[in-house]
Amino acid sequence: MTEANPLVLVVDDEVQIRRFLRAGLELDGFVVQDAETGGEALRWATLKPPDLVILDLGLPDMDGAEVLERLRSWSSVPIIVLSVRSNEAEKVRLLESGADDYVVKPFGMAELLARAHAAMRRHVRVSSGEPVVKVGPLAIDLAARIVTINGSRVMLTPKEYRLLQLLAQHAGNVVTHQFLLKEVWGSPHLHDTHYLRIFVRKLRQKIETDPTQPRILLTELGVGYRLVVPEPATAAAS
Amino acid sequence: MEAVRRELRGSAIALVMVAATTLVAYVLIQSLDVRRGSVIYLLPVLLAGWHLGLIPALVAAVAGVLWSGYFFFSPYYSFYLARPNEILNLLLFMVVAVVTSHLANRMKRQTELARKREKEMSDLYAFSRRLATASSAADIYLAIEEHLASLVQRKVVLFGANSDTKPDQGMLTQHVHAAIADVQAGRTFATTADDASGDIWLVRRVSQKNADFGVIAIDLGSIPPAALDEMRQRVDDVLADAAATLERLGVARALNDAKMRSETELLREALIGSVSHELRTPLASILGAATVLSKSAAVAKDERLTALATVVRDESERLNNDIQNLLDATRISREQIRPRQEWIEPQDIVNSALERRRRRLSGHRVSLDMDSNLPFIYVDAVLVEQAFVQIVDNAAKYSPAGSPITIAAKRNGRDVVLSVHDQGAGLTAKESAQIGERFFRGKRLAATTSGSGLGLWIAKAFVGANGGKMEAVSAGAEQGTTVSIHLPFATPASQPEVGPDD
Numbered sequence: 001m002t003e004a005n006p007l008v009l010v011v012d013d014e015v016q017i018r019r020f021l022r023a024g025l026e027l028d029g030f031v032v033q034d035a036e037t038g039g040e041a042l043r044w045a046t047l048k049p050p051d052l053v054i055l056d057l058g059l060p061d062m063d064g065a066e067v068l069e070r071l072r073s074w075s076s077v078p079i080i081v082l083s084v085r086s087n088e089a090e091k092v093r094l095l096e097s098g099a100d101d102y103v104v105k106p107f108g109m110a111e112l113l114a115r116a117h118a119a120m121r122r123h124v125r126v127s128s129g130e131p132v133v134k135v136g137p138l139a140i141d142l143a144a145r146i147v148t149i150n151g152s153r154v155m156l157t158p159k160e161y162r163l164l165q166l167l168a169q170h171a172g173n174v175v176t177h178q179f180l181l182k183e184v185w186g187s188p189h190l191h192d193t194h195y196l197r198i199f200v201r202k203l204r205q206k207i208e209t210d211p212t213q214p215r216i217l218l219t220e221l222g223v224g225y226r227l228v229v230p231e232p233a234t235a236a237a238s
Numbered sequence: 239m240e241a242v243r244r245e246l247r248g249s250a251i252a253l254v255m256v257a258a259t260t261l262v263a264y265v266l267i268q269s270l271d272v273r274r275g276s277v278i279y280l281l282p283v284l285l286a287g288w289h290l291g292l293i294p295a296l297v298a299a300v301a302g303v304l305w306s307g308y309f310f311f312s313p314y315y316s317f318y319l320a321r322p323n324e325i326l327n328l329l330l331f332m333v334v335a336v337v338t339s340h341l342a343n344r345m346k347r348q349t350e351l352a353r354k355r356e357k358e359m360s361d362l363y364a365f366s367r368r369l370a371t372a373s374s375a376a377d378i379y380l381a382i383e384e385h386l387a388s389l390v391q392r393k394v395v396l397f398g399a400n401s402d403t404k405p406d407q408g409m410l411t412q413h414v415h416a417a418i419a420d421v422q423a424g425r426t427f428a429t430t431a432d433d434a435s436g437d438i439w440l441v442r443r444v445s446q447k448n449a450d451f452g453v454i455a456i457d458l459g460s461i462p463p464a465a466l467d468e469m470r471q472r473v474d475d476v477l478a479d480a481a482a483t484l485e486r487l488g489v490a491r492a493l494n495d496a497k498m499r500s501e502t503e504l505l506r507e508a509l510i511g512s513v514s515h516e517l518r519t520p521l522a523s524i525l526g527a528a529t530v531l532s533k534s535a536a537v538a539k540d541e542r543l544t545a546l547a548t549v550v551r552d553e554s555e556r557l558n559n560d561i562q563n564l565l566d567a568t569r570i571s572r573e574q575i576r577p578r579q580e581w582i583e584p585q586d587i588v589n590s591a592l593e594r595r596r597r598r599l600s601g602h603r604v605s606l607d608m609d610s611n612l613p614f615i616y617v618d619a620v621l622v623e624q625a626f627v628q629i630v631d632n633a634a635k636y637s638p639a640g641s642p643i644t645i646a647a648k649r650n651g652r653d654v655v656l657s658v659h660d661q662g663a664g665l666t667a668k669e670s671a672q673i674g675e676r677f678f679r680g681k682r683l684a685a686t687t688s689g690s691g692l693g694l695w696i697a698k699a700f701v702g703a704n705g706g707k708m709e710a711v712s713a714g715a716e717q718g719t720t721v722s723i724h725l726p727f728a729t730p731a732s733q734p735e736v737g738p739d740d
Contacts, residue, residue, distance in 0.1 A: 014519060014522075014523065016520065016523035017523050019527075020523055020526040020530050023530050024530040024533070027534060088620055105518070106518070106522035106524075106554065106555075106558055108551070109526060109530045109533060110533070157740050160740075177580075189734075192734070193580045193581045193582075194581035194730040197583050198734060199734075201583060211610060212585050212606070212608040213585075213589060213608075218589075219583070219586035219589070220590075221582070221586065221590050221620050222578065222618075222619055222620040
């Protein structure tokens with residue numbers, strides 16, 4: 001985070017939700033811009049390009065998914081979607097149409113902030129070319145293709161590395177099964193989730209202290225995988 | 239025309255049979271010198287009477303008389319009769335033949351009638367059984383439709399009494415629909431309409447007296463206008479009978495009951511659905527606001543205020559779970575559980591459930607016992623996780639704070655078993671038998687522990703939807719409980735090819 005006070009656009013039609021989001025985000029150092037409708041959100045996004053968008057899916061004027069797609073057609077701003085429980089298919093669809101992550105209502109502020117910061121950090125990392133992702137004891141040097149735990153080198157096969165690399169590039173945010181399968185094994189294997197299960201198990205045996213209770217590579221049931229939020233490299237708690 | 243042709247054909251066959259008999263008679267006479275064989279001609283008469291009807295039988299009788307005169311009455315090999323008593327003999331034969339053919343024909347008809355009655359009775363029995371078990375008006379209408387179709391022996395479409403639409407009516411044209419609407423609206427009792435292909439449809443109320451039985455459209459095919467009245471008369475007769483039957487079987491009451499039931503059910507579920515949604519929106523604000531408050535500097539430095547913020551958060555989470563249970567229960571009773579199965583690491587399910595219940599379990603000593611190389615299972619991971627969360631909730635709820643809870647994931651034969659063991663209230667034998675039933679709550683603890691009796695019922699349904707089963711085992715009251723989920727595993731059809739470079 002380079003700027004002192006990043007601008008966040010909060011899109012939600014419920015006034016009470018907007019109110020607590022504003023309080024929580026301002027406490028965390030954000031400058032908040034509210035929008036009640038999809039139309040308003042798109043106007044604000046062009047008028048004052050935000051550093052982060054928090055988007056509720058149930059909007060009065062248009063589908064949240066549509067707002068997401070229209071935003072994505074010209075902007076790469078990090079977007080966190082507010083979703084409802086037990087609709088994994090919808091979460092996957094939103095992630096594939098460009099959302100960086102989601103939180104399920106009802107949610108705590110800490111959870112939302114963790115997701116938001118992870119997405120923003122990725123954005124910074126991509127634009128600044130910062131090569132090393134640190135997750136607890138694990139360090140992934142994306143430029144040198146070297147993985148270490150507490151400084152000692154971990155040997156990975158090419159596919160294991162590719163998998164970890166994709167997760168590291170999105171560290172802190174969820175990555176869908178479909179995306180991983182397509183990137184590592186190619187389109188014909190889009191539905192072979194068990195390939196993924198096998199390689200994740202191998203990967204966990206190499207990077208987790210207790211592979212049966214992973215602390216680094218977490219499963220998001222029905223959606224994908226998540227590398228836990230990396231250590232804040234630049235900002236402690238802005 | 240059709241009837242005349244049938245009789246002509248029958249008569250021809252009868253004559254062939256007589257000819258065959260004559261051949262046999264000729265052989266008999268030639269080889270054995272039989273002279274009293276005229277009775278052999280009763281055979282074709284009998285056969286014709288049984289299979290072909292009265293007229294062919296009479297034809298066979300006359301032909302038989304002529305031929306027996308030829309073969310068996312002197313002078314032989316001539317149709318001429320010498321003595322008067324032989325004329326009498328022949329006349330007698332004629333009478334016997336006619337009576338025989340008549341009897342054979344009547345017996346045949348009686349048998350057919352009996353068979354038809356039996357089929358009608360069994361149809362009717364099946365129909366009344368369907369009525370008794372029908373769960374909705376649509377089911378009943380479908381039963382009536384099939385019943386009437388088998389009675390009329392034509393393609394029929396039945397519509398409810400109201401102008402409710404029916405799926406799958408592509409075969410009806412606009413004319414027919416207009417006619418149906420007319421009858422439904424009560425503008426007319428019966429009418430006809432022709433569809434594009436020239437078929438004529440008879441549209442009328444099933445019953446003259448009772449509009450509840452609906453409106454029926456019968457495809458009469460392309461019949462000439464002259465035959466229409468006769469056909470209508472036949473349909474009227476059949477439907478009058480059918481309507482009387484429907485009346486007797488209490489179809490009207492069954493229909494009303496079914497409608498009431500489904501409407502009440504729909505209303506209740508719509509209510510649950512909308513109330514749950516309405517409750518959840520403010521809950522999201524309450525919970526979110528509580529988490530913001532607990533982080534604010536003013537609250538964080540005062541322990542009492544932090545504790546209060548935590549209360550708000552915990553209680554709204556609990557409320558949210560209760561709402562989720564209500565929604566899940568509605569989904570289960572509506573049979574809307576459609577598992578999205580995928581291969582999953584069993585321990586991922588356990589870990590995810592524990593993560594979701596981390597705060598709730600923080601008051602207990604939780605220990606984990608998971609095999610590291612469990613086979614993958616092919617289930618809807620989200621549903622199984624929900625089930626496991628319910629079991630964990632139960633363990634936390636019915637065992638004292640600080641007591642241990644052991645969570646295990648093991649392989650057992652062809653199953654992967656996920657289990658939760660607590661050292662809490664346990665189950666009496668009676669409770670063991672009832673656990674997992676909808677709304678069941680143990681009487682011992684119902685007063686002191688809040689709950690809806692839905693949790694384990696939901697868990698059982700979710701596990702069942704994934705082809706597994708749930709078990710609760712306890713040594714008795716205050717002896718702790720082990721609740722386990724058994725999920726069969728299979729091997730994935732294809733394995734990734736792992737080369738040295740992978």
